[in-house]
Amino acid sequence: MRKIIKERGSVYCDNSGWEILKEKANKLQPSKIFIITDKNTHEFCLPYLLKKIKFDSNPEILIISEGEIHKNIQTCTILWEQLSQKGADRKSLIINLGGGVITDLGGFVASTFMRGIEFINIPTSLLAMVDASVGGKNGVDLGILKNQIGVINNPLFVLIDIDFLRTLPKPHFTSGIAEMLKHGLIYSEDYWLKVKNFDERNQKEIETLIWESIKIKNEIVTNDPFENSLRKTLNYGHTLGHAIESHFLISTEKKTLLHGEAVAIGMILSTFLSHEILGFPHQKHRNITDTILQEFPKQTISEKDIEAIIKLLIFDKKNNNGKVMFVLLNDFGSYKIDCEVPNPLIYKAFDYYKNF
Amino acid sequence: MRKIIKERGSVYCDNSGWEILKEKANKLQPSKIFIITDKNTHEFCLPYLLKKIKFDSNPEILIISEGEIHKNIQTCTILWEQLSQKGADRKSLIINLGGGVITDLGGFVASTFMRGIEFINIPTSLLAMVDASVGGKNGVDLGILKNQIGVINNPLFVLIDIDFLRTLPKPHFTSGIAEMLKHGLIYSEDYWLKVKNFDERNQKEIETLIWESIKIKNEIVTNDPFENSLRKTLNYGHTLGHAIESHFLISTEKKTLLHGEAVAIGMILSTFLSHEILGFPHQKHRNITDTILQEFPKQTISEKDIEAIIKLLIFDKKNNNGKVMFVLLNDFGSYKIDCEVPNPLIYKAFDYYKNF
Numbered sequence: 001m002r003k004i005i006k007e008r009g010s011v012y013c014d015n016s017g018w019e020i021l022k023e024k025a026n027k028l029q030p031s032k033i034f035i036i037t038d039k040n041t042h043e044f045c046l047p048y049l050l051k052k053i054k055f056d057s058n059p060e061i062l063i064i065s066e067g068e069i070h071k072n073i074q075t076c077t078i079l080w081e082q083l084s085q086k087g088a089d090r091k092s093l094i095i096n097l098g099g100g101v102i103t104d105l106g107g108f109v110a111s112t113f114m115r116g117i118e119f120i121n122i123p124t125s126l127l128a129m130v131d132a133s134v135g136g137k138n139g140v141d142l143g144i145l146k147n148q149i150g151v152i153n154n155p156l157f158v159l160i161d162i163d164f165l166r167t168l169p170k171p172h173f174t175s176g177i178a179e180m181l182k183h184g185l186i187y188s189e190d191y192w193l194k195v196k197n198f199d200e201r202n203q204k205e206i207e208t209l210i211w212e213s214i215k216i217k218n219e220i221v222t223n224d225p226f227e228n229s230l231r232k233t234l235n236y237g238h239t240l241g242h243a244i245e246s247h248f249l250i251s252t253e254k255k256t257l258l259h260g261e262a263v264a265i266g267m268i269l270s271t272f273l274s275h276e277i278l279g280f281p282h283q284k285h286r287n288i289t290d291t292i293l294q295e296f297p298k299q300t301i302s303e304k305d306i307e308a309i310i311k312l313l314i315f316d317k318k319n320n321n322g323k324v325m326f327v328l329l330n331d332f333g334s335y336k337i338d339c340e341v342p343n344p345l346i347y348k349a350f351d352y353y354k355n356f
Numbered sequence: 357m358r359k360i361i362k363e364r365g366s367v368y369c370d371n372s373g374w375e376i377l378k379e380k381a382n383k384l385q386p387s388k389i390f391i392i393t394d395k396n397t398h399e400f401c402l403p404y405l406l407k408k409i410k411f412d413s414n415p416e417i418l419i420i421s422e423g424e425i426h427k428n429i430q431t432c433t434i435l436w437e438q439l440s441q442k443g444a445d446r447k448s449l450i451i452n453l454g455g456g457v458i459t460d461l462g463g464f465v466a467s468t469f470m471r472g473i474e475f476i477n478i479p480t481s482l483l484a485m486v487d488a489s490v491g492g493k494n495g496v497d498l499g500i501l502k503n504q505i506g507v508i509n510n511p512l513f514v515l516i517d518i519d520f521l522r523t524l525p526k527p528h529f530t531s532g533i534a535e536m537l538k539h540g541l542i543y544s545e546d547y548w549l550k551v552k553n554f555d556e557r558n559q560k561e562i563e564t565l566i567w568e569s570i571k572i573k574n575e576i577v578t579n580d581p582f583e584n585s586l587r588k589t590l591n592y593g594h595t596l597g598h599a600i601e602s603h604f605l606i607s608t609e610k611k612t613l614l615h616g617e618a619v620a621i622g623m624i625l626s627t628f629l630s631h632e633i634l635g636f637p638h639q640k641h642r643n644i645t646d647t648i649l650q651e652f653p654k655q656t657i658s659e660k661d662i663e664a665i666i667k668l669l670i671f672d673k674k675n676n677n678g679k680v681m682f683v684l685l686n687d688f689g690s691y692k693i694d695c696e697v698p699n700p701l702i703y704k705a706f707d708y709y710k711n712f
Binding site (some may be wrong): 073076077080081084087089090091095111112113114115116137139142143145147148149150151152314315317318319320321322 | 387429432433436437440443444446447467468469470471472493495498499503504505506507508670671673674675676677678702
C-alpha cells in the first residue's frame with residue numbers, strides 16, 4: 001500500500017487516491033470546486049481526471065498559461081480575481097492539476113485567498129510527483145528570482161497517479177529524473193544506482209522508484225520541517241541550479257532550461273565543489289558527472305554567462321548576512337550545510353563541467 | 357502591567373515594549389532590519405521610534421504611499437522587490453510602523469517573503485491599536501474587495517505606545533473609536549458605556565480603554581482562533597460596513613470613508629437588523645444609533661447607492677454557498693452568527709438610518 005498518512009499533506013500513490021478524493025470531497029461539502037490547470041494539463045490530463053471521478057456539481061475549470069515564466073504574482077492575481085468573480089468562498093475547494101508550476105502557484109493562491117481555503121494537489125509531471133508533492137512549500141517567482149514569494153502550507157492531500165506520465169513529453173520526464181538522482185546523492189547510493197540503471201520502458205519499476213523518492217523526501221521534511229539543517233540537503237545542486245535556470249530564462253541568447261536540466265548542471269558543479277572542499281571520493285565524483293551528462297547533454301556556458309550566474313547567487317534564499325551558503329556532500333548521503341565557497345572555485349567548477 | 361504574553365503575537369502596551377524590542381532584536385540578531393512606513397508615519401512616527409531605540413546597525417526605511425487605496429498586491433510587489441534589492445534574507449526582520457494598512461500589508465509581505473520572515477508590529481493609529489494588533493490577520497485588498505488576499509500569521513510581538521496617537525488627525529482618532537464601540541456592543545454594555553462617555557482629553561482614561569479593547573479582542577481570538585463562531589462577532593457591522601467602504605471608494609461621486617466611518621454606519625444598520633430579527637431591545641437600539649451618530653455624522657446614501665452596496669455583499673468572506681451571512685445581536689454581548697437577512701430588510705435598515 002503506497003500511502004503516507006498525515007494530519008495534512010497525506011500522499012496517496014496507489015488506486016485508493018481516487019476513492020479518497022471522492023470521500024474527502026463528499027465530507028468537505030465544498031460550496032464549489034475549482035480545478036486549476038494550464039493549457040497542457042487542460043488538454044491532456046483533465047479528461048482523464050473527469051473520467052476517474054464524478055463530482056456532485058460541475059467543477060469550475062480555471063486555465064492559466066503554461067510554463068515557469070507565468071509562475072508569478074500576476075498569474076495569482078488573475079486567479080484570485082476569477083475565484084472572486086465565480087463566487088468562490090471560504091468553503092470552496094481548489095484542485096491543482098498539473099506540474100510544479102501549477103501545484104506551487106495554485107497552492108499559494110489557495111493558501112492566501114480569503115486567508116486560506118482548502119486545496120488538493122494532483123501532480124501530473126514526474127518532477128512534481130517526486131519533488132513538489134511533499135513538504136508544503138508553495139509560491140511564485142519574483143521577477144527572475146525563483147520561489148521568492150510563498151508560504152509553507154500543506155494541501156489537504158496529494159493524489160499521485162502515474163498514468164498521467166503517459167502524457168508527458170520526454171524532456172519533461174527526464175527533468176524529473178534530475179530530482180530523483182538528487183535524492184540518491186543526498187540520501188543513499190543504493191537509490192542512486194537504482195535510478196541510474198532503471199529501464200524507462202518498465203512501468204512497474206518507474207512506479208516503485210517514484211514511491212521511493214517520495215518516501216525519501218517525506219522522511220527528510222518530516223525530520224526537519226523548518227529547514228534548519230537536514231531539509232537544506234534538498235537544495236543540493238539548486239543554489240547554482242536556480243541561478244543557471246534564471247540566467248537562461250532572461251538571457252535573450254539562451255534557450256530556456258527545464259528545472260531539471262538546470263539542476264543537473266548544478267549537481268555536477270556541486271559535486272565538484274564537494275570533491276574540492278570536502279573530499280567527496282574522486283572516482284564516484286567522475287561517475288556521477290558521467291551519469292548526469294548521459295541524461296542531460298552539455299550546455300554551452302561562457303565566461304560572461306558564469307559572471308551573470310554568480311551575480312544571481314546573492315538572491316538565494318539560503319543566504320545569511322549576504323553570504324552565499326552551499327549544501328555540499330562528503331559522500332552519498334553525508335552532507336554539510338552552510339558551506340562558503342570562494343568565487344574562483346565556482347569558476348573552476350564551471351571549467352570542470354566544460355572540459356569533462 | 358499591560359502585557360499579554362503568548363508564544364507569538366504578545367502585546368506590550370506599557371513602557372516595557374521598547375525594552376522588549378531592544379532585547380528581541382538583540383536576541384534575533386537579524387541580518388538586516390527593515391522598517392515599513394507610509395509617508396505620514398515616516399514624517400510623524402519614525403523620528404519618535406528612532407529616538408526611543410538605537411539599533412546596532414542602521415535600519416533600511418521603506419516608504420509606501422498612504423491610504424487604503426494602496427493596500428493591494430501592487431504595493432506588496434514593490435516592497436518584495438525592494439527587500440530583494442536591498443539584500444533582505446531569511447534572517448531579516450521587518451518592523452511595521454503605521455496604521456492598519458501598514459500592519460496588515462507589512463505583515464503579509466513579511467509572511468510571504470521567502471516563505472515568511474520575522475516581523476514586529478508597531479501600530480500608530482487608534483484603529484490599528486485596538487483592532488489590527490491582535491489576532492494575526494494580515495493581507496491586502498483585491499480591487500475593491502477588502503482583505504481578500506492574506507494569511508493568518510502572528511507577528512513576533514506587538515508594541516503599543518499611545519504617544520503615537522498625538523500625531524493622529526482627529527478623524528482618524530474617531531475612526532478608531534468605532535471599533536471600540538463595537539467591542540462594547542459584542543462583548544459588554546459596561547465597556548460600551550465607558551467608551552460612550554469617555555473624555556478625549558483625559559490621556560490616562562484613553563490608555564485604560566485601549567487596553568480594555570485589546571483584552572476583549574484577545575479573549576475573543578484566543579477562544580476561537582479559526583473563526584468558527586465567537587470570532588465572527590468581530591465582524592459585527594462589517595458585512596455592510598465593508599461594502600459601504602468599498603462603494604464609497606470606487607464611486608466617483610462619493611468621498612472616501614475611513615474604515616471606522618463605514619463601520620459606524622454598518623453598526624447602526626446591523627443593530628436595526630438585530631432589533632428586527634432577534635428583538636434587540638428597542639430603547640437600547642435607539643440609544644446606540646444616537647451615540648454613533650454623535651461621533652459619526654450622517655452620510656447621504658441614495659437608493660442607487662444601496663443597490664450597489666447590496667451587490668458588493670456577495671463578496672463577503674463569511675458567505676457560504678452564495679448566501680450572505682450576518683452576525684447579529686440579541687442584546688449587548690449576546691450574539692447569533694450566520695443570520696440570513698432578506699434584501700427588503702436591508703433597504704428598511706437604510707431607511708431607518710436615513711430618517712433617524
